[in-house]
Amino acid sequence: xxxxxxxxxxxxxxxxxxxxxxxxxxxxxxxxxxxxxxxxxxxxxxxxxxxxxxxxxxxxxxxxxxxxxxxxxxxxxxxxxxxxxxxxxxxxxxxxxxxxxxxxxxxxxxxxxxxxxxxxxxxxxxxxxxxxxxxxxxxxxxxxxxxxxxxxxxxxxxxxxxxxxxxxxxxxxxxxxxxxxxxxxxxxxxxxxxxxxxxxxxxxxxxx
Amino acid sequence: xxxxxxxxxxxxxxxxxxxxxxxxxxxxxxxxxxxxxxxxxxxxxxxxxxxxxxxxxxxxxxxxxxxxxxxxxxxxxxxxxxxxxxxxxxxxxxxxxxxxxxxxxxxxxxxxxxxxxxxxxxxxxxxxxxxxxxxxxxxxxxxxxxxxxxxxxxxxxxxxxxxxxxxxxxxxxxxxxxxxxxxxxxxxxxxxxxxxxxxxxxxxxxxx
Amino acid sequence: xxxxxxxxxxxxxxxxxxxxxxxxxxxxxxxxxxxxxxxxxxxxxxxxxxxxxxxxxxxxxxxxxxxxxxxxxxxxxxxxxxxxxxxxxxxxxxxxxxxxxxxxxxxxxxxxxxxxxxxxxxxxxxxxxxxxxxxxxxxxxxxxxxxxxxxxxxxxxxxxxxxxxxxxxxxxxxxxxxxxxxxxxxxxxxxxxxxxxxxxxxxxxxxx
Numbered sequence: 001x002x003x004x005x006x007x008x009x010x011x012x013x014x015x016x017x018x019x020x021x022x023x024x025x026x027x028x029x030x031x032x033x034x035x036x037x038x039x040x041x042x043x044x045x046x047x048x049x050x051x052x053x054x055x056x057x058x059x060x061x062x063x064x065x066x067x068x069x070x071x072x073x074x075x076x077x078x079x080x081x082x083x084x085x086x087x088x089x090x091x092x093x094x095x096x097x098x099x100x101x102x103x104x105x106x107x108x109x110x111x112x113x114x115x116x117x118x119x120x121x122x123x124x125x126x127x128x129x130x131x132x133x134x135x136x137x138x139x140x141x142x143x144x145x146x147x148x149x150x151x152x153x154x155x156x157x158x159x160x161x162x163x164x165x166x167x168x169x170x171x172x173x174x175x176x177x178x179x180x181x182x183x184x185x186x187x188x189x190x191x192x193x194x195x196x197x198x199x200x201x202x203x204x205x206x207x208x
Numbered sequence: 209x210x211x212x213x214x215x216x217x218x219x220x221x222x223x224x225x226x227x228x229x230x231x232x233x234x235x236x237x238x239x240x241x242x243x244x245x246x247x248x249x250x251x252x253x254x255x256x257x258x259x260x261x262x263x264x265x266x267x268x269x270x271x272x273x274x275x276x277x278x279x280x281x282x283x284x285x286x287x288x289x290x291x292x293x294x295x296x297x298x299x300x301x302x303x304x305x306x307x308x309x310x311x312x313x314x315x316x317x318x319x320x321x322x323x324x325x326x327x328x329x330x331x332x333x334x335x336x337x338x339x340x341x342x343x344x345x346x347x348x349x350x351x352x353x354x355x356x357x358x359x360x361x362x363x364x365x366x367x368x369x370x371x372x373x374x375x376x377x378x379x380x381x382x383x384x385x386x387x388x389x390x391x392x393x394x395x396x397x398x399x400x401x402x403x404x405x406x407x408x409x410x411x412x413x414x415x416x
Numbered sequence: 417x418x419x420x421x422x423x424x425x426x427x428x429x430x431x432x433x434x435x436x437x438x439x440x441x442x443x444x445x446x447x448x449x450x451x452x453x454x455x456x457x458x459x460x461x462x463x464x465x466x467x468x469x470x471x472x473x474x475x476x477x478x479x480x481x482x483x484x485x486x487x488x489x490x491x492x493x494x495x496x497x498x499x500x501x502x503x504x505x506x507x508x509x510x511x512x513x514x515x516x517x518x519x520x521x522x523x524x525x526x527x528x529x530x531x532x533x534x535x536x537x538x539x540x541x542x543x544x545x546x547x548x549x550x551x552x553x554x555x556x557x558x559x560x561x562x563x564x565x566x567x568x569x570x571x572x573x574x575x576x577x578x579x580x581x582x583x584x585x586x587x588x589x590x591x592x593x594x595x596x597x598x599x600x601x602x603x604x605x606x607x608x609x610x611x612x613x614x615x616x617x618x619x620x621x622x623x624x
Contacts, residue, residue: 030614032570033562052255054264056470064534078617118272133346138549140558142348146241154240198238201286262472326480341554350556354449362448406446409494
């Protein structure tokens with residue numbers, strides 16, 4: 001379990017760092033700005049998870065290798081972002097992958113600490129959604145997380161909930177984590193590709 | 209004291225969750241977006257208070273019932289928000305009530321931990337103001353907390369200060385908490401209803 | 417070392433509080449709004465540093481004198497901001513000084529806790545940059561920290577890195593701290609005054 005979670009954390013740091021660097025490229029920052037935004041996005045959600053669960057030290061302080069990965073991803077993107085045909089599409093799809101991995105990492109940590117089900121689900125959602133939210137708020141854009149009519153928080157919620165159910169039914173955590181990642185990714189990707197969505201609130205005239 | 213604070217926390221979570229859901233309705237989010245914004249608003253201020261005071265675990269991790277209340281409030285609002293004649297007015301008034309209750313909850317916690325007066329006042333202000341601030345920043349609106357020419361932070365400050373004074377003068381904390389809630393609510397409501405305000409900064413020409 | 421860090425913390429709180437109050441004057445807030453924004457800016461970065469490093473209690477809870485300094489600075493600015501010929505220029509230059517002092521304070525704390533080099537550098541950057549970032553995000557402006565084509569995060573990074581190098585080479589921490597402050601300030605001031613900058617990302621057409 002420990003190794004699996006470390007692997008998930010590294011993967012989510014890497015992919016989120018790439019999204020942070022893509023946002024930095026759209027904001028035309030310099031290379032240190034790329035690294036800053038990449039690190040914020042990459043470790044933001046997991047840091048919040050660790051602070052709330054009082055895990056000490058925070059994962060990237062315990063192992064600064066995470067920062068190395070995020071900074072390397074930022075450097076890479078600084079020199080290659082122009083190769084993408086559409087940087088915004090690349091951002092959306094990388095962000096979807098990062099979401100799936102990070103929700104799984106957050107859920108896994110909370111499961112391994114034997115937290116109650118609502119806390120597990122929320123930790124999954126926080127780890128998955130908060131890094132991207134910080135990235136978007138800091139550069140002054142409407143957060144992807146709140147974009148109207150898309151599955152995002154909903155995908156994270158469904159994935160984390162599936163993990164909790166699977167964890168109750170099976171003995172092996174690995175199944176729960178795979179279910180979590182798969183469901184989150186499928187729902188988010190389906191929303192991006194096919195426009196899957198939940199009904200949104202629409203104001204209706206008050207009853208007569 | 210403990211029971212009273214739990215009650216205050218529950219009440220403030222409920223009312224702040226309603227305001228978060230109202231903001232979600234104005235942003236036309238789906239039902240999971242409602243729940244997300246309701247939870248962020250409802251527990252944001254208290255979470256910050258607990259992290260700063262190093263209270264472990266954070267209140268809603270110790271008792272996930274808070275999350276249940278916030279999510280229920282979001283569901284309710286998703287199906288009933290259209291019944292309000294003006295959702296913005298409803299938001300302002302619910303937010304005023306939530307402010308009064310949450311400032312009191314924050315002040316009560318800090319008093320029960322025997323913190324020095326400035327810390328008590330600040331914890332009251334943080335618990336009261338930060339949830340709403342996060343709600344507004346995340347959806348990209350000018351925070352209510354900083355709206356020019358209204359008593360908001362000032363009302364929180366006056367209420368929390370009154371609690372500190374009352375706590376020094378009397379033996380029973382309950383009086384301090386009632387004073388805190390009453391003063392905060394009266395000042396905020398007076399500002400909304402009658403336009404009470406402090407003088408704001410206006411740039412003047414430099415002296416000749 | 418302890419005394420020196422306390423002195424740096426006080427100085428950075430004072431100067432950052434002045435910048436927060438200047439931003440409050442531009443947003444035409446009332447006097448409590450001045451104090452709120454001054455405190456948020458003044459202690460925001462250091463608070464994040466302390467929470468991440470699990471230093472208990474947070475510096476301004478251990479010694480509420482910091483809050484007193486920030487509030488006094490806000491009061492002073494409320495009555496004198498109109499004396500500045502250009503409040504925006506004053507803001508930029510005060511912010512540069514605050515950055516240099518705060519980066520040094522953050523670096524010093526992490527060095528005194530014997531953290532590894534990447535963590536020391538990041539703590540310097542967080543302490544220096546995050547207070548101003550919170551100030552700008554809360555009032556809905558593009559953060560100074562991300563202003564395109566200026567050295568800001570880069571100056572913080574260079575200063576903190578210099579401190580790490582100097583700390584390895586010399587026995588006395590004081591030299592490391594002086595180097596950190598000097599390099600951060602010179603780079604930031606050079607960027608403001610002479611337009612020093614790093615190359616920024618520019619999208620180029622994809623290769624043929």
